[in-house]
Amino acid sequence: MNKIFNCDIMEGFKQLDSQSVDCVITSPPYWQLRNYGFDGQWGLEPTFEEYLENLWKMMDEINRVLKDTGTVWINLGDTYSTKSGGFAQEASKRTPSMTQKYLDHIGTIQQPSNLPTKSLLLIPHRFAIGCFDRGWTIRNDIIWAKTSAMPESVLDRFSKKHEYIFFMTKKPKGYYFDLDSVREEHMQSTLKREMRGRNTGKYTGGAGGQSEQGLIKEREHKGYENMKDIYESGETTLNPKGKNPGDVADFWKIGTAMSKTEHVASYNPALIDKPILAGCPRGGVVLDPFSGTGTTLVRASQLGRQYIGFEASEQFFKITEESVNQEEERKSQPTIEDFI
Incomplete structure (x- = not known):
C-alpha cells in the first residue's frame, strides 16, 4: 500500500476503495487559526458551521473507506471568537518572539461579527455531537494534556493547555482494539x-x-x-500485563513536537503511538487525510503498519515525501540480525 497523494482531501478519498482502511488518525486544520497560504485549504471557511459541515463530509467518506472493524482518531482544537481580523495584529504586539513564527502563519483572518467576543466556540464538542448524530460510536473523548503548549499572554482566563482526541468506531462492538499493547x-x-x-x-x-x-x-x-x-x-483484579492507561494524565501528557519545518502544527510522534498500536493491526493500513509533514505516516511504518496520506500543500507534500522516503531507505538497510 504505502501511498501519499498531493491533492485535496475529497479528491484523495476518490482514490480509495470502500472498506480498505483499518485506522484513521488525523488532525484537521483548526478553524480560523492558521493560514498556510495555498488555495482551497480547510480551516478558513467563513463560518464555523461551514467548517463543521466540511468535517462531517470528511467523516462520511471515512465511513465508506473504513473497514467495519476499523477505528478513527481525530485530534481537534478549539477557537476563541475575536474581533474580525484583529487577532494576529493584536497578539503580535504583546507576544514573545518565540511565537512569532506561529503568528506569521496566522495571517489576517476574518471572523463573523455576530459571535460573542472572547468566547470558546466549542467546535470539538459540536463536531463530536454531529458525528454521534450521524451514527458514529464515540468511544472516548481523550484529553491531550500539552506539556509545551504555545504561550498565551492572557490575564482574564487560564491559558489553554489541552486539546481533544476523539476515538470513534462504526459500531459499538467487534472493532479492533488491542489494549494489551498499550498497558502501563x-x-x-x-x-x-x-x-x-x-x-x-x-x-x-x-x-x-x-x-x-x-x-x-x-x-x-x-x-x-x-x-x-x-x-x-485469579484472586487479584490487577492485569499482570499492566493497567489501562485511561484517557487523561500520564497517558496523554505529551508535548508538541519541535518542528524543523515550516509546519507549525506538527505533533509529537509519541501522541500517535498508542492509537496506532491499539487501533490498527500489524500490517494494517493507517490513513491520515491531512498528512502535513508525514508524522503519522512515518510512525505507522516504524510500527509495522502500512500508510496512506493526503496533502493539498505542495510544499508540505514534498516534506512528507522526503520523510517517508528516508524511513523506507532506513528500513531497507541491513541490520545486525541479517548477519546472524
Missing part, C-alpha cells in the same frame, strides 16, 4: 495494596454492565512473596 506498569503502591489482600465491601457487587473480573475479590492477607500465585489464581 502498575504503580508500586497499587501492587503492595493488592498483595496485602482486602475484604469485599458492601457495594462491590458491581454496577450494571460492570464486568465481573473488574471487581474487588475477597482475599486474606497473604504477604508479598506470592504475588505470582495470586495473579495465576
